[in-house]
Amino acid sequence: MKQARRVSFSTIDPRLGDTSYRPMLSVRLARQERSIVVEGLLDTGATVNVMPYHLGLALGARWEEQQVVVHLSGNLAQLEARALLVLATVEPFAPVTQAFAWTQSTDVPLILGQVNFFQAFDVCFFRSELAFEIRSIRAFQ
Amino acid sequence: MSLAEILPKLHELDRTDKWRTVQFLIAELAQEEGVPFTHGATYPIWSPYDSYEAAATLMQVLREEGAPYEAS
Numbered sequence: 001m002k003q004a005r006r007v008s009f010s011t012i013d014p015r016l017g018d019t020s021y022r023p024m025l026s027v028r029l030a031r032q033e034r035s036i037v038v039e040g041l042l043d044t045g046a047t048v049n050v051m052p053y054h055l056g057l058a059l060g061a062r063w064e065e066q067q068v069v070v071h072l073s074g075n076l077a078q079l080e081a082r083a084l085l086v087l088a089t090v091e092p093f094a095p096v097t098q099a100f101a102w103t104q105s106t107d108v109p110l111i112l113g114q115v116n117f118f119q120a121f122d123v124c125f126f127r128s129e130l131a132f133e134i135r136s137i138r139a140f141q
Numbered sequence: 142m143s144l145a146e147i148l149p150k151l152h153e154l155d156r157t158d159k160w161r162t163v164q165f166l167i168a169e170l171a172q173e174e175g176v177p178f179t180h181g182a183t184y185p186i187w188s189p190y191d192s193y194e195a196a197a198t199l200m201q202v203l204r205e206e207g208a209p210y211e212a213s
Binding site for chain 2: 043045046047048049050068069070071072073074075076081083085097099100101105107108109111113114115116
C-alpha cells in the first residue's frame with residue numbers, strides 16, 4: 001500500500017460558511033531554471049490541466065515559443081491556449097512531468113485535471129471531514 | 142408580523158410581484174444559508190470538462206517528450 005498524504009480543504013472566505021471550502025493543493029512547478037510554488041485546484045471534472053497566463057510567464061515560458069495549440073471548451077474556449085510541459089512536485093512525492101493547457105486567461109485558477117495530474121496521482125476526497133488524501137501512483141518517494 | 146397576516150396580502154399581489162417575492166425570499170434564504178449566489182449574477186465556470194481534443198493534444202506532447210504517466 002502506497003503511503004498517502006492527507007490535506008485539509010482550503011476556504012476562500014470563512015464568512016461564506018460550508019460552501020467556501022475547496023480542495024486546493026500546494027505544488028511546486030519547475031521549468032528550466034525557474035520554479036514557483038502555487039495552489040492548484042483539484043478538479044476531477046476537468047479534462048486537462050490548465051495554467052493561467054501569468055504563471056507560465058513566471059516560469060519563463062514565452063508564448064511565441066510554444067507551438068502546440070490547445071483547443072479548450074467552456075469559458076476558456078474564447079482564448080487561445082498552448083501546450084506547456086513543466087515538472088511538478090507534490091511533497092513528499094517524486095517530481096512528475098505535467099502537461100498544461102497554458103491559457104491567455106489570467107482569471108482562471110491553476111486547474112489540476114485528468115490529463116495528466118490524475119494520471120500521476122490518486123486522490124480520495126472526504127468532504128465531510130473537509131480533507132482529501134493524495135498518493136503518487138508510483139512508489140512513495 | 143406573522144405569516145398568517147402576510148399571506149392575504151401576498152395573495153393580492155399580481156403575478157409579477159409574486160415572482161419578485163419568490164426571488165427575494167430565495168435570495169434571503171441563500172444568504173442566510175451561506176450560499177454564495179446572488180440572483181442575476183454571472184458565475185464563470187472555468188473547468189474544461191469536455192476538452193477531449195485538448196486532452197489528446199497534451200497526451201501527444203507528453204508522448205513526444207517521452208514523459209511517464211501516459212494513459213495505459
